Amino acid sequence: MAVKHALNVTREQDFAAWYQAVIAEGDLAEESGVRGCMVIRPWGYGIWERIQKLLDAQIKATGHENCYFPIFIPLGYFAKEAEHVDGFAKEMAVVTHHRLVADGKGGLIPDPEAKLEEPLVVRPTSETVIGTAFARWVQSWRDLPVLINQWANVVRWEMRTRMFLRTSEFLWQEGHTAHASEAEAREETLKMLEVYRAFAEDCVAMPVVAGEKPEHERFPGAVATYSIEAMMQDGKALQAGTSHFLGTNFSAAQNIRFQNKEGELELAQTTSWGMSTRMIGGLIMTHGDDDGLRVPPRVAPHQIVIVPMLRDNDEDEAVLDYCKALVRDLNALSAFGEPVRALLDARAQKASNKRWAWVKKGAPLIVEVGPRDVAGGNVSVLRRDRLYDQGGKLASEIRPQGEFVGAAAAALEDIQSSLFAEAKARTDGNITRDVADFAGLKAFYDKAGKFAGWVEVQWSKPTGDALEDIVEKLKTLKLTMRNVPNDARPVDGPCFFTGAPAVERILIGRAY
């Protein structure tokens, strides 16, 4: 018997429409009416708060401190770093006036009398403005390293937007560091890549491949860019975090110089690294199913939701009291080294509507309690990651209340690892390594269909025109190079593209 799922579109039918349905039905976010900007609703923002909390702890544990820098960047700051500007100039919001005035027709216009002498750019990223501060802070080798991070909103004017994945305004953290030596800055770049890998896998239960981006995919102005790439359920890659070694490119433009131990002036070596609300898009496309979202317990705003079955009669009070005690007991537990987060959903709505709302939102454990449960000392438990039994029926389990509480923390930890294992098996199973040449690549993607995964190839890392030709050729198949996995096996053959001796392995795929 076919299950009737909670969403009106399945992943198989239309993955893009399904993605929008998960966001809408899960109350994660919505279009704001402001071009390219979204409203992040409480459940979506709650996930972001969990991401912030857990990632921030790691950023601090690795020695970084949080600061805050201006949202506006004077045009002149941008002009200093040519390659960087070229990379961003196409998509920035520009403030030109500082006052509005009545237009005489009942409307408002920017006041021509209040035009800024130098227009201000709304930050698309903060290297230029933070570098200016570093130049003030760094005089001597004793001032290094400078290790800072900022949680902020940034704006990149996007023509085609998609909630969480590509929005004109998004939220992120951006780390910026300055070091005395190249070796130390490169070590920092890789350290933060590892922080991102561990965070994605351990907290978001999202398996990723950490590696270096090819030259043509580098951040504008970077010497080396590393990424974590996650495979979505449609086989596409999502770049979910990046870490850049900037060498002296930015410090030269911004004059970040220090007197070294020998008394000579030297340019600092800088890095930057960021992770954004895009991660929530990745979470959705990694863990969502045809009934909505499944949020891994570590990043779920509420891990256990208690839904009382209220009938507007005199049994209600006993049911509510039983539920309140349950929430108290659960919140006294600890899972993943933190207090458990249980919620009582006592809103005046039908219990089954509330149940399905939490299914679509993806609360890890949904517990229903009715008068019969109270009488029997039981609860009815639904694990969001195993919603149906083999017969296609909702897999609710009646369990003694004490037994459920005693096992709740372990259940959350089991859901976390099950979600990771499921995604990990899917990712690993969809990386193909036996495609020999471009014709084979075309055949593979033609055959694999719309949910094709990635192909790993060996290549000789050509540059210039030769590289450009390859990039264009891949483009005809809508493919891009993702990254050179840090843990790839050694090369053992010719370049997939040129036939020359290969120097490394690289992943190819379609991407968001």
Place this chain on the structure above:
Amino acid sequence: MAVKHALNVTREQDFAAWYQAVIAEGDLAEESGVRGCMVIRPWGYGIWERIQKLLDAQIKATGHENCYFPIFIPLGYFAKEAEHVDGFAKEMAVVTHHRLVADGKGGLIPDPEAKLEEPLVVRPTSETVIGTAFARWVQSWRDLPVLINQWANVVRWEMRTRMFLRTSEFLWQEGHTAHASEAEAREETLKMLEVYRAFAEDCVAMPVVAGEKPEHERFPGAVATYSIEAMMQDGKALQAGTSHFLGTNFSAAQNIRFQNKEGELELAQTTSWGMSTRMIGGLIMTHGDDDGLRVPPRVAPHQIVIVPMLRDNDEDEAVLDYCKALVRDLNALSAFGEPVRALLDARAQKASNKRWAWVKKGAPLIVEVGPRDVAGGNVSVLRRDRLYDQGGKLASEIRPQGEFVGAAAAALEDIQSSLFAEAKARTDGNITRDVADFAGLKAFYDKAGKFAGWVEVQWSKPTGDALEDIVEKLKTLKLTMRNVPNDARPVDGPCFFTGAPAVERILIGRAY
């Protein structure tokens, strides 16, 4: 003997210069080079993170959920609420272009081809854009109340800026709620005012007067505005948080309507309330002294800083080990219901320099440890709120290590309440209630000099021209009406301004 203080300017000499010196010497913030915007440095941002954490918990405990709304507001949204626009139109950053282009002279200009059809305003506050979302969310009385909050940056183009107190960009939280009845919305407005009062007094140790602003000081578009007002050490008032009952002014403009229980369409009653990084300016001017800042322990990023006296010899390792054990023991303690935050400052600098750096930053307890302390099982403790003894000497105390750790949590709690008591006595002692008329007011402020406090008067609450005349008259003395204290004694005489029967008491003072 006169104490030689750590700052090179005292409060008495030049309060404004002293304020800047506390910020600079305490590494709290600095000018960014971007007009009107500051860089908040790690110690200043750490205080903000503490404020966020504690206030956010209260906002959530009162039933609100966090969301995120766009930074950009289309011009048309603003035009809808006339009074609101009048209040803000003078000071908004306007985005008119979405791309830069080379100017042919090596520079960049906004691309004339990329002019926005409708300019976007960088939010000065979010009533208009959040109201648009409320209009989508609210259909029936069942959808009410809507109780949300946002942590965000906002921009108000300020001509004269002062760090933390008045900056073009600042950080804040803004709460926005919609209710079915006026009574409920008014209750919400006062509830959040009380959350602010309790937060300011209990967490920031800043005594405040909570009350209603007079009509002419209302938020643009509000029916009633309430504030908490704090007295700075120079006697001036700082409005440190506001809560607004908006009635149906915004819901009418934004069409936030709901079907009530009787099936009729009704306008929702809305509120908004905010507290910002300005609070850090208030903290500085409440608790700072001539040696720098004194941070109340509840909002101190580090409550206890351990400074090892290292001599670059073979005793250093024992000193460091002793300090590390001390930090471990302290961090295992609990104060104010949270884990204690102790830090080991092992930087390679002279211990006395580090000690004075932490004095200027205002760490509540500064502990120095040298080889002699290790040998004797002691620590040398400095309480930042009692820096000098009666003879004007630094009041360091040698204490057995175990005794210090055992009393550390209580010491932090004592510092918190001492700072509050000190500020409370100063505030209460500088509110004068026996000024009879305007001539008396002038005489009072002439005599009280530059650090005069506030005067509480009874008034008949005139409106229109009569009110305007009073406001202008006060202006000649640089005075403004602050608020009508919620807990003022009943009136018992004529109006200070008009001689008519008084209806309430109101505070008058100079203000930031």
